[in-house]
Amino acid sequence: MTINSVFSHDYLREQGLRFMRTHRDAFDVEPSFPIPLFEEAVIAIEGSCGVEPTCHVEGDSLFAGDFQVSNYGHTWPRSLKDASQFLERVESRVGVKINRNLLDQFSALYIGSSKIENNTIGIDLRPTLQDSLIKIYIHIHPGEGNEDLVMTAIALDGAEYSAELTEVLIRDVVVIGFNLFLDGRSNIEIWAGSPGGKYELQGNFGKYFTAYIQKNFSHKVISLFNVSDLLVANFSRKKIEPVLYFQFFNIKEIPQYFWFNSLGDKIYEFCQSQDCITYGAVSAKERDLESSRLENYGFIYNKSDTCQRDIERGQLAKFASE
Numbered sequence: 215m216t217i218n219s220v221f222s223h224d225y226l227r228e229q230g231l232r233f234m235r236t237h238r239d240a241f242d243v244e245p246s247f248p249i250p251l252f253e254e255a256v257i258a259i260e261g262s263c264g265v266e267p268t269c270h271v272e273g274d275s276l277f278a279g280d281f282q283v284s285n286y287g288h289t290w291p292r293s294l295k296d297a298s299q300f301l302e303r304v305e306s307r308v309g310v311k312i313n314r315n316l317l318d319q320f321s322a323l324y325i326g327s328s329k330i331e332n333n334t335i336g337i338d339l340r341p342t343l344q345d346s347l348i349k350i351y352i353h354i355h356p357g358e359g360n361e362d363l364v365m366t367a368i369a370l371d372g373a374e375y376s377a378e379l380t381e382v383l384i385r386d387v388v389v390i391g392f393n394l395f396l397d398g399r400s401n402i403e404i405w406a407g408s409p410g411g412k413y414e415l416q417g418n419f420g421k422y423f424t425a426y427i428q429k430n431f432s433h434k435v436i437s438l439f440n441v442s443d444l445l446v447a448n449f450s451r452k453k454i455e456p457v458l459y460f461q462f463f464n465i466k467e468i469p470q471y472f473w474f475n476s477l478g479d480k481i482y483e484f485c486q487s488q489d490c491i492t493y494g495a496v497s498a499k500e501r502d503l504e505s506s507r508l509e510n511y512g513f514i515y516n517k518s519d520t521c522q523r524d525i526e527r528g529q530l531a532k533f534a535s536e
Contacts, residue, residue, distance in 0.1 A: 228257065229263070229519030230256045230257075230259065230263045230264075230265045230283060230519055231253055231256050231257055233265040233267075233490075233517045233519070234253065234256065234265060234267070234281060236488070237267045237278065237281075238278075238279075240484050241269065241276065241278035241481075241484075242278075243278050243279045243339075246279075246339065247307060247343075248303075248304045248307070248337060248348075249279070249337070249339070251300065251303050251304055252281065252283075252300070252335075252337050254303075255283070255296065255299070255300040255303075255335060256283055258296075258299075259283070259285050259287075259296070260285075260287060260288075262286040262287065262518070262519055263283055263284060263285050263286060263519055264283070264284045264286065264492070264516055264517065264518050264519070265281065265282075265283055265516070265517050265519075266281065266282040266283070266284075266334075266336075266514060266515070266516045266517075267280065267281050267514070267515065267517075268280035268281075268282075268338075268497075268512050268513070268514045269477075269481045269512065269513045269514075270511075270512050271474075271475070271477050271478060271481075271508075271509070271510065271511055271512070271513070272509075272510050273475075273509050273510065274475075274477065276477050276481075277338075277339070277340060277341075279337070279338070279339030279340075279346075280336070280337070280338040280339070281336055281337055282334045282335070282336035282349065282351065283334060283335055283336065284332065284334045285332070288332060289331065289332050290327070290330040290331060290332050290333065290352075291321070291325050291326070291330075293332040293333045293334075294321055294325075294333055296335060297333055297335045297350050300335055300348075301314065301348060301350075301394070304348060304396075309343070310343070310396050311396070311397060311398035312348065312394050312395075312396065312398065312400075313394065313398045313399065313400045314394065314400075315400070316370050316371070316392055316400050316401075316402055317350055317392040317394065317400075319370060320352075320366060320367065320370060320390070320392070320402075323366060324363060324366075327363070328355075329354060329355055329359065329360055329363060330352055330353070330354060330355070330363075331353040331354065331355050332352075332353055333350055333351060333352045333353065334349075334350075334351045334353070335348075335349075335350060336348070336349035336350075336351065337349065343396050343397070344395070344396065344397040345395070345397075346395070346396050347393050347394055347395045347396060348393075348394040348396070349391060349392070349393055349394070350391070350392045350394065351389050351390075351391040351392070352389065352390045352391070352392070353388065353389055354387050354388055354389065354390060356386070356387075356388060356407075356419045357418075357419060358385075358418070360384060360385075360387050361384045363387070363390060364380075364383050364384045364387050364390075364404060365384070367390045367402050367404055368380070368383075368404070370402060371401060371402035371404075371450065371451050372451055373402075373404075373449075373450065373451035374451070375449070378426065379426070379449065381422060382406055382422045382423050382426045383404050383406055383449065385418070385421070385422040385423075386406045386407060386408060386419065386420055386421070386422050386423040387404060387405065387406060388405050388406065388407040388446060389403075389404075389405035389407075389446075389448075390402065390403070390404055390405070391403040391404075391405060391448065401450055401451070401452045402450060403448040403449065403450045403453075404448070404449050404450070405446050405447065405448045405449075406423045406426075406446065406447055406449070407420065407423065407444060407445065407446035407447075408420025408421075408423040408424045408427070408439075408444070408445055408446075409443070409444060410439060410440070410441070410442035410443045410444050410445055410460075410461070411439055411440030411441060411442065412440075412441065412442070412443060413443075423445075423447075424439075427439055427445065431500055432500055432503075432504070434500075434503050434504055435458060435500055435503060438460050438471055438503070439460070441467070441470075441471055442460040442461060442462060443461050443462050443463050443493070444459075444460075444461040444495075445458065445459065445460055445461070446458075446459045446461070447459065455499050455500060455501070456499070457497050457498065457499055457512075458497065458498060458499070458500065458503075459495050459496070459497045459512075459514070460495060460496050460497075461493050461494070461495040462493060462494055462495065463492070463493050465482075465485055465486065465491060465493070465494035465515065466486075468482065468494055468496060469482065472496050472508060472511075473506065473507045473508065474507065474508050474511070474513075475507055475508065475509055478508060478511070478513060481513045482513070485513070485515045488515070488517065489521065490517045490518055490519070490521035491515050491516065491517055492516045492517065492518050492521070493515070493516050494513070494514065494515045494516075495512075495513075495514040495515075496508075496511060496512070496513060496514075497511060497512035497513075497514065498510065498511040498512070
């Protein structure tokens with residue numbers, strides 16, 4: 215049997231599931247609804263996928279049932295079919311009510327748009343079913359010409375932004391996110407992004423968001439932006455202030471700039487022990503970043519099954535040569 219045949223299609227599809235279960239075991243995430251359905255959706259992914267777990271920390275409380283999964287092989291609009299199939303299965307559960315109107319209206323307008331790269335599928339589970347949600351995040355090709363997508367999202371969400379912020383969202387949008395709560399609530403988030411201060415801006419991407427950060431945020435935020443690989447922020451009419459995400463390709467850099475409470479130390483140590491992490495990120499509101507130790511924040515890390523395959527191929531090759 216050759217090495218290539220060992221890595222069968224079915225085996226490769228299980229990599230994302232293995233990543234998820236390792237995370238669940240580490241942080242005692244119970245397999246409550248809709249995790250089994252989400253895991254089935256992950257198994258059904260054809261080809262390579264990326265798994266992005268998030269740990270939300272609120273003081274001494276940890277919520278670790280937040281996962282995003284991307285399908286590297288499915289671009290828009292094929293990627294929407296994966297999301298729709300998952301939503302249909304969740305909706306069939308008695309007591310669950312999902313309002314897809316915002317997502318359906320947006321996707322109907324842009325189902326054939328070349329400006330959309332793909333969409334990810336996610337869940338964010340909280341202690342009550344009503345506060346838990348499904349996340350369908352639509353990833354936008356960065357660059358010019360995204361005004362119609364952004365203005366449509368703003369109108370559907372009923373949001374009102376300043377002219378300055380609206381221009382930032384139009385120019386530097388990276389994600390339009392649809393949050394579908396299991397009690398029927400829904401809202402839209404618009405994410406703007408920019409390469410971190412480590413990099414010179416390539417073209418115009420990030421130019422407007424960078425200027426907005428430098429003008430409107432604190433010295434602490436600007437200093438963290440200057441050392442990060444990427445900064446994104448999500449805006450919504452539901453948020454008084456945005457959540458800022460500071461991304462690092464090398465997670466060993468994170469403790470140099472962020473000081474966590476004990477839960478954060480536990481999360482970081484776990485991530486340090488994992489293979490195949492493509493990046494890590496810390497999310498927080500501006501006011502929470504001013505504390506000497508973070509108490510309210512998110513810790514995100516992304517794992518790729520492509521890396522896992524390379525590791526296991528090497529292990530099998532070594533075994534075969536012995």
